[in-house]
Amino acid sequence: MARPRVVVVGGGFAGLTALRRLERRIPRGRAELVLITPNDYMLYQPLLPQVASGLLTPQSIAVSLHRQLRQTHMVPGAAVGVDTASRTVVVRKISGEYGYERYDRLVLAPGGNTRVFDIPGLIEYGRGNKNLAEAVYLRDHVLAQLELANATDDQAERDERCTFIVVGGGYTGVETAASLELLCEEACRLYPGLGGHINWHLVDIAPRLMPELGERLGDSAMNLLRRRGIEVALGVSVREVTQDKVTLTDDRVLPCRTLIWTAGTSPSPLIGSTGLPTERGKLKVGADLSVPGHPEVFGLGDSAAVPDLSKDEEGALCPPTAQHASRQGPVAADNVIASLLDRPLTEYRHKDRGLLVDLSGRDAVARPLGREVTGLPALALTRAYHMWALPSGPGRARVAANWGIRALLGGEVSRLGFLNRTIDTLVDTEERSQYLAPEQAREKASLVLGD
Template sequence: MSTTERPRILVVGGGYVGLYAARRILKKMRYGEATVTVVDPRSYMTYQPFLPEAAAGSISPRHVVVPLRRVLPKAEVLTGRVTTIDQDRKVATIAPLVGEAYELPFDYLVIAMGAVSRTFPIPGLAEQGIGMKGVEEAIGLRNHVLEQLDKADSTTDEEVRRKALTFVFVGGGFAGAETIGEVEDMARDAAKYYSSVSREDMRFILVDAADKILPEVGPKLGTYGKEHLEARGVEVYLSTSMDSCVDGHVVLKNGLEVDSNTIVWTAGVKPNPVLSRFGLPLGPRGHVDTQATLQVQGTDYIWAAGDNAQVPDVAARKAGVENAWCPPNAQHALRQARVLGDNVISGMRGFPQKEYAHANKGAVAGLGLHKGVAMIVMGKVKIKLKGRLAWYMHRSYHGFAMPTWNRKIRVFADWTLAMFLKREVVSLGAIETPREEFYEAAKPAPKVAQSAEAQLPPATRQKSEEKAKAS
């Protein structure tokens, strides 16, 4: 970490908004005008819309993450957490991966911490649930599902087999519907290589408290998505929720009870709870309250955007929608980051701020290979697509939205190879405990109660002792 007299722009969070805002600032900034410091617990940014495909093996997990230090070579990148912010002194407390916490002064502050999984105090959820917010969880889910097929194929216990082949997904938004669609596709392909496991042996269950799935694409396409999943053998239960899942025994509000080793939780997100320690004005759901310029209410040196911000939707309000806020999606995050970066430069130079205004362009979702839904907004016209064409729209949009050409090319290369090569269905569950086998080989042998010689029969031991004395 450098010490400099130049003003410091501190970007808290290296996700979609943090990465793009920092890039924009560095691009617009004059040489030596300021120091840009990005702080995040991870040294990479994750493109979350691709997590379902990473979980299904359609994209290499390494290709859905972007290394911050490589993309931001002119910025300071600190791997750690911002635990507190003192606005009076303009000082942030940094907790690094190792070592003592320290204070870091700043002149301008960007809050881009994103969101975390929204959970509820459901018995067993913390112990049994699998989230889908990070690439680690996507890799873990893939390995876990394939391990369940291994278990089912190698056991004669029908109860163990049934529990292994039952997969429960809670949450029917983009994350839930896309993940169950991709994972079901992968499991269907993988079953071809097992002698005693078929798709008919598996049970996929999707649960949502709302009365529809995929609300982002509208009711008609949401209904199509539900019917499409059901046609593939997925049980969809709406207007219900999960009461408990202790030891994998899932109890739903509608009375259904099943045993499952796989419980995937995608029931929405909430702003990072650490925001409550920063002394910033928060909205009713914990988002940082911002103006249309993305400046935090009541400040002129702090900006916020993305999933952790409550940003007025100027375009919707002009269209007559009262109290409209920008939804937390990649479409808004990318554009907000650009405006935020420009406004930080303007604020540093004393120029006026620009309001963020963007009309919704629609939404796309993939439900497995060659399957998807899309709603494209062109002015007042909404074009609704489904099936293979919608899937192409989904891949095209997110493929080009992926940060950096390096990662774009790698993602498209993965998709191109998949057209000619079969999907990999190998489980690498041991990757989560890579040292276990070496530890077993290297650990000291257990001590025995007596030496090997002491365990010999008395007569043999006596002859051995006499022979030793004679020599």
């Protein structure tokens, strides 16, 4: 009897934790495990803002998949189409060539992309902070604006370069604004003439910052940001972006050459290309993470509409967070094995362990197990959690070393030269145009397979 072939798409929190469980639960040689991912590392995204600020080195949060997965065959590329009839995934390899991977069970965990809206100028002039390239580029960009502002006598240009706007009042937006504002404080020691001229803005269309934290902690975070000089505007979004100004929906026009867009995520375009059922743009799955009508396909992570059984609200879905993705992975793995053995599947049920937000410096807010904590105790809890959650011994050592160096010796304020290669738009690194329509995937699969 042929060994069953389990193909996992995506090497993020969901895909990695699913494969780690599969490797532990399936005896060696009893199944073929395949991972399709464009990168050979899992990105620990919660610490990306600290990479953008230079507090952490990029390698610290890039978890080697080769060290984590010893029985899995890795295909370096992106899944761009799925033909469910022939049970085939079409892969565009990092070389640009197309290949295919047959499957008996398919686990779709491709993660999410930056959510954008039809705002004039956003794609051209917005900056993201969703991957390592964007984080390192963003740091260089911010420091370059300060250098250029310090070198000019044109007050209008100086105002444009010294104004920074972060859009998105979630965890990424808040931590990105806090981290980069601290970087600017350190840079101002080199450019004393800019002191008092740097303006940071955090805007969000929602009425509260990070509503999941609760009203008291959300207000505490907002007050901490404001004491650091970050202007927080709620119920406000962006109307238009140009090279040197940003127009907000409250009719303010701000001179600005740096708009950082962190306003949530959208499902991977792969989901829409599969022809599988969707809900709110995400892959529709049951509480057992299987796709209705396709019991051989499982979905999890940011691009799956996973029912949230912890809430009484009808139709509630699990939010796209690392905490959910990393817990859905083992459940999906167990259900893949159960489906191969014709056993009952189990449902994914989430038990909230709390939320933590690192505001850089000595500021943090946390709600572990329902308790509200601020200040240094919150910072200690937050960093202890990251050390526990980061699934890499070398990564933990690097993160701890980086934190220690910053605490004892301070940080280095210098660009790394990434402005010499251009990331032209907000979404170009996500390559949205490469995904195939269902009929294209079927045709591509038939050509490769010779059917």
